Amino acid sequence: MKRLGRAVRGFLGMLAGFSSLIISWTASYFILRVLFQRFGAPSSVYVSQLLGMLLGFLILFCIGGLISLITYGKQNKFYSPILNAVRRISKGDFTAKVEDVERYGRMGELVEGINEMASELSRMETMRQDFISNVSHEIQSPLTSIRGFARALRREDLSRETREHYLDIIEAESARLSGLSDSLLKLSVLESGSFPLEAKPYRLDKQLRNILLACEPQWMGKGIEVEAELAEVTVTGAEDLLSQVWNNLLHNSIKFTPPGGKVMITARLIGTEAEVVVSDTGAGISKEDLPRIFERFYKADKARSAGAGGSGLGLSLVKKIVDLHLGEVRAESRLGEGTEIIVTLPLSVKEERERE
Numbered sequence: 001m002k003r004l005g006r007a008v009r010g011f012l013g014m015l016a017g018f019s020s021l022i023i024s025w026t027a028s029y030f031i032l033r034v035l036f037q038r039f040g041a042p043s044s045v046y047v048s049q050l051l052g053m054l055l056g057f058l059i060l061f062c063i064g065g066l067i068s069l070i071t072y073g074k075q076n077k078f079y080s081p082i083l084n085a086v087r088r089i090s091k092g093d094f095t096a097k098v099e100d101v102e103r104y105g106r107m108g109e110l111v112e113g114i115n116e117m118a119s120e121l122s123r124m125e126t127m128r129q130d131f132i133s134n135v136s137h138e139i140q141s142p143l144t145s146i147r148g149f150a151r152a153l154r155r156e157d158l159s160r161e162t163r164e165h166y167l168d169i170i171e172a173e174s175a176r177l178s179g180l181s182d183s184l185l186k187l188s189v190l191e192s193g194s195f196p197l198e199a200k201p202y203r204l205d206k207q208l209r210n211i212l213l214a215c216e217p218q219w220m221g222k223g224i225e226v227e228a229e230l231a232e233v234t235v236t237g238a239e240d241l242l243s244q245v246w247n248n249l250l251h252n253s254i255k256f257t258p259p260g261g262k263v264m265i266t267a268r269l270i271g272t273e274a275e276v277v278v279s280d281t282g283a284g285i286s287k288e289d290l291p292r293i294f295e296r297f298y299k300a301d302k303a304r305s306a307g308a309g310g311s312g313l314g315l316s317l318v319k320k321i322v323d324l325h326l327g328e329v330r331a332e333s334r335l336g337e338g339t340e341i342i343v344t345l346p347l348s349v350k351e352e353r354e355r356e
């Protein structure tokens with residue numbers, strides 16, 4: 001329908017052009033005829049034809065000028081909402097919107113593009129503000145507790161054990177702050193998009209075994225049983241980044257599983273993909289929270305997570321890193337029963353990239 005309208009309009013435009021041409025030439029012909037009758041025609045046919053042509057063009061220009069003069073106001077009215085919106089957007093007002101998109105006909109797509117840009121910018125601005133408020137909040141809570149315990153340490157009647165306990169808390173909270181800044185930095189580097197993925201082939205099962213060993217004090221200390229079923233798998237990826245993925249998943253499982261619970265980690269090969277599953281018999285995640293746990297700063301159970309000392313960035317980093325490897329990560333969970341995080345990675349990122 002739109003295309004037909006456009007064709008009709010184009011045809012009418014051409015018709016108008018032709019008619020103006022014919023009108024100009026006819027007018028020029030008659031004017032010259034009158035003039036020649038009154039003042040005598042030039043002796044040379046060439047000169048009379050030249051005069052006819054010049055006059056024809058003059059009249060054509062006059063008609064064109066007249067038309068653009070008439071439509072100028074209309075054009076102004078046509079473009080000014082677009083210009084206004086663009087100006088407002090450039091000044092940071094992302095609520096700007098061009099109304100009545102249908103009015104713009106052929107330019108409708110451009111106008112729609114401007115509206116889309118404004119709403120996308122506005123969404124990003126909201127995200128930025130949320131981000132800042134989340135970061136300040138995450139910085140504030142450990143700082144408050146550091147300040148409080150540092151002040152408490154000034155008291156002289158404290159026993160040695162209490163003093164040690166306060167110092168432990170201060171140390172843990174400082175570590176949390178430094179972990180937060182570390183995660184933020186990593187996320188921002190990974191999200192800048194210019195991150196070169198240094199993928200090399202390595203043994204995934206060995207990496208997982210090493211990480212399990214490194215975490216041993218934590219799960220042993222909490223009285224959690226850990227089971228591993230690691231098939232021999234070689235993947236091509238950024239080893240240190242993927243190590244962060246497994247670490248984050250394992251720490252979550254240990255963190256959210258009560259003493260006496262069980263954490264299980266399996267790695268296997270499925271076709272051209274490696275699958276790693278980290279599951280636990282811990283607190284689980286509710287159906288409402290499940291789709292959101294990969295968002296930045298999202299903590300399903302605020303009270304519990306705050307006590308556990310997380311920032312809610314762990315899983316968003318996991319997702320980012322897995323995405324960079326063109327893999328997939330998903331979570332399955334039942335509240336009170338346990339959680340299962342499944343990561344699949346293409347065996348070779350390079351081949352996968354080439355195929356895309």
Ligand SMILES: Nc1ncnc2c1ncn2[C@@H]1O[C@H](COP(=O)(O)OP(=O)(O)O)[C@@H](O)[C@H]1O
Binds near residue numbers: 252284285298305313
């Ligand atoms: N294994 C798990 N068991 C129960 N809940 C989990 C588990 N893993 C993640 N979650 C939920 O997802 C949220 C986001 O996880 P994450 O991004 O690692 O943040 P953090 O560990 O810093 O709280 C956690 O706060 C928690 O509520």
Ligand SMILES: [Mg+2]
Binds near residue numbers: 251312313
């Ligand atoms: Mg975590």
